[in-house]
Amino acid sequence: MPKTDTILSAKSLRYFLQLIDTMNYTQAAQILGITQPALTQQIKKLEHAIGAPLFGQMGKKLYLTEAGKEMQSAAVELLDTINSVVDDIQEFTQADKGSISVGVLDTIDIEIFRQFVVEFNKNYPRIQLNILTYNRQELWRRLDNNTIDLAIMYLPDNTKRDEINLQHQYDHMELFKDRLMILTHKDTVEAKQAYPISRFTRRKWVSYPEGSYLTQLMKDYFGDKNKPIVSLTFSKAKYLIETAQTTEYDTYISKSYYLAHKKDINLTPVYVKDDKDFEIAMVYRKGKVEIPRIKNLLEEWKKFLDKKDYSSRLE
Structure with missing residues (x-):
């Protein structure tokens, strides 16, 4: 050889x-x-x-x-x-046949996208949809290597060393304008109001793992002089909430997850004052929309949200 x-x-x-x-x-x-x-x-x-x-x-x-x-x-x-x-x-493949691989950030709840996938499958039964979850670094690696066609993740994202890559090599579609939400046991705050992070610096936390998007946001809010006091970590919001509700620890999740599951949450939801904007977005390499089956998927997704928008579906 x-x-x-x-x-x-x-x-x-x-x-x-x-x-x-x-x-x-x-x-x-x-x-x-x-x-x-x-x-x-x-x-x-x-x-x-x-x-x-x-x-x-x-x-x-x-x-x-x-x-x-x-x-x-x-x-x-x-x-x-x-x-x-x-x-x-792939540009020359059929619009209603083949496979599409979608990578989803492991901390994003995909229930709404799952509902869409079921509907899309009814219209395009010969297209195989593969939905897999990854951490941020792995999502970018698979996008770069073309082993997934689309990624559902939070933006802006600092995992990429060169943010110019996002502008020059990728396009994205905003799905939902999200926000970090703290779930607290404190009885001196009002639900859905915004408070300085200094109100929470002495709290103990159930946290996402190091490197997770929302964990990085929290560390940015706390600043260099303070660090969150983390007692336990879980990779899924469900376990963060359940653990926080059975302990004295606070936790944090996305607003989108809270809206979808608020009936099961008995902690007080509040925001961080002067918090940073971020969004759930569908990211894909430029040129992917020229592939017929992927173009169809994105068009069907828009139709799906035209019937009922993302925010309304969360609630």
Whole structure:
């Protein structure tokens, strides 16, 4: 087998670029859904094929060698070419046949989108819809690698190192203007009013995990001088609420989740004064709307909301 067969493997290139993103074999392997030895073996094959190390190590930290930097540029260019070819081929596929993969941020409740998917399937039964949940970093990776067609996530998002990528490479459709909501046991606040975060700095919290979108918002609100006192973490809003309601801890969720589940919530919902705007959005690579079946999905989604808007469906 020629050495170039190894270098030009799309899988190998993605593994290589993922390791560059994390500079940590364990984290990269977890994101890729493989074992660390498998990732190590793949990198060694690439290094053997080109005859030079791609990574060096200083203490416990990895760094890119000069050969690694050259390989990074080539890998990005090659994968962009592959993605472009795939998009070109998909443009000629049928509008009512094929598959569409949708990645959803793991902290977003997808009940409304699930209802839409059921309706869409009735109209386009030959289109297979694959709905999968991921964290923010994995969503962007899969969008970049064209392994998902659409992503439902929060925007603005700082996961991307270069925000220009969002403007130049991606389009998005706003689904709902959302807002962070604190659920508290405090009896000195009024429901749905906004309060300075200083009113909550001494509270203990049930929180989303580190790195989650709403967790990052809370840390921004608290500022550098204060940190939320986190006692427990869960990745799902359902467990945050249930735990907060059976303890003395406060928690925080999105307004959209509160509207959909407020009948099951007995904590006081309040907002953070001068909070930041964000939205639930459908994000996709530019050019995706030229693929007939994806164009149909986006058009059907608009019709779905014309019948009853997102906010009304939440309640």
